[in-house]
Amino acid sequence: MLSAHRHTPPRRILIPTETYAPEVNGAAKFAERLAAGLAARGNEVHVACPSATGKASVSTEDGVTVHRLTAHRWPLHPTWTICMPWETKPELSRLLDSLQPDVVHTQAHFVIGRYAFSESIRRGIPVVATNHFMPDNVRPYIKAPKSLLDGGTAMAWWDLRRKFQSADFITVPTQLAADLLTQNGFTSPIRAVSCGIDLDRFAHLSEVENSPAEATPPRVLFVGRLSAEKHAADIVEAVAKTDPAIGLEADIVGGGDQEEPLKELAEKLGIADRIHVLGKISDKQLMEAYQRCTFFCMPSTAELQSIATLEALASRKPVVLADAVALPHLVRDGVNGYLFPPRDIDVLADRFTSICTMTEAALDTMSQASLDVVAKHDIEYTLDTFESIYAEVIGDDLDSRAA
Structure with missing residues (x-):
């Protein structure tokens, strides 16, 4: 492109x-x-x-x-x-x-x-x-x-x-x-x-025939610096609030001072087996993480854009983004994902549940819409x-x- x-x-x-x-x-x-x-x-x-x-x-x-x-x-x-x-x-x-x-x-x-x-x-x-x-x-x-x-x-x-x-x-x-x-x-x-971003680099992910709905179990992905203003802990807490029957897991990619606190929080909430804090990973592993996830979440309240979100969109993934600063620019609420009030864990958990319980056809439509949003980037x-x-x-x- x-x-x-x-x-x-x-x-x-x-x-x-x-x-x-x-x-x-x-x-x-x-x-x-x-x-x-x-x-x-x-x-x-x-x-x-x-x-x-x-x-x-x-x-x-x-x-x-x-x-x-x-x-x-x-x-x-x-x-x-x-x-x-x-x-x-x-x-x-x-x-x-x-x-x-x-x-x-x-x-x-x-x-x-x-x-x-x-x-x-x-x-x-x-x-x-x-x-x-x-x-x-x-x-x-x-x-x-x-x-x-x-x-x-x-x-x-x-x-x-x-x-x-x-x-x-x-x-x-x-x-x-x-x-x-x-x-x-x-x-x-x-x-x-x-x-x-280089959309050609993600073309093979956007054309993958496996729909996110086929992922077992469903996975939410976060990519970014693991620092306080990114609020990755909100993802851990929201996963804990979803129905265990859904089996939602989280992959958290990035380095920073919140790596160990995130693991400790997952242990405290009894979901350590469902929260995967992966640290810094290679580009190949990152592409695999985008391909593997069902949807992407960015709960940060300090984004002037978000390259990781653009990469998720280019990977043909729905996104769940905090309604803060520039993130609303990258989601059409209810079309290619959802916005949620920053720091509202209950609403965030509801958004996670909505995506995890969609029909395959509905999720595929939402995924395709992400490509439309990212096309101009x-x-x-x-x-x-x-x-x-x-x-x-x-x-x-x-x-x-x-x-």
Whole structure:
């Protein structure tokens, strides 16, 4: 399901990001797929990101030159590494001087992103900025009184506005995410550009003849970072509230500080044999998990899109999503799945039961509708859009350059 993208002259693009492979989260996956996709189109693509080992290094991955900057483990999060300003500024400055990119496409405004803004602008390099940040992603990891957290949240929004509005072009994954920025004081134009996924990669799953109704037992799948704001525990509690005769099981994929608490909760509720906390798994195992499940659930209250949900839709699966932030954008309630009020375990259990007790024909109709929803999120359309944005901020006349 590829778009006929325009053949543009190659550009040198630097993508600064605060999270990248081997980290597994939406922002990291987006940066990875964006970089690889742009490189496959003939662009010279460089990524600047924190080093997972802490030591600076350079490597080539999927045609992308990855510059891993000096970093340190952040004690408030189980997997994140962060860069220090006094180390990052000179490293990034040297990188910009060496590469002289045509455009910088930053994915955040923290340490690497902060200097990507200031140092690129100082050199007259156009900056495109994509926001994946919400204060709610960080709040669970900061132990402080609510009044201080509220003040910190307001400050975080102020800082985000100040940095992002210095960019030449701002994007977010969905229109709901754009509206959220506007509600929090943004006055610059903001364009919604889907993170996108490679629909061709999931084509074999969408064409599988085995319908989800034939799965024995029925399975609900969660894929994501196992951190507090994702609320994967709500899935465990909802499974416990379903009729044992249904036999619903859950596969929970991802790493984070909630892995052991989820297992403990399943044990406490007496359903440890039905809850499978799989941790981080390979791409092949992930594809098998999508194929194996009956439906997908994302109970998070802090999603600006959700690549895992897009992948589930592309795998021809119904979805059950929290009615929060951008998730409603990916479900037509009652058509390709259901919404539920965030944190309402009783309603969530009812939604699980509804899908598990559908006829095969009804479930197949709902599954097919997921393909209709995801059709407009092909990564090729995303790459087309960003290449046109780069041309705009660079000031390219594409037709004259391509001639």
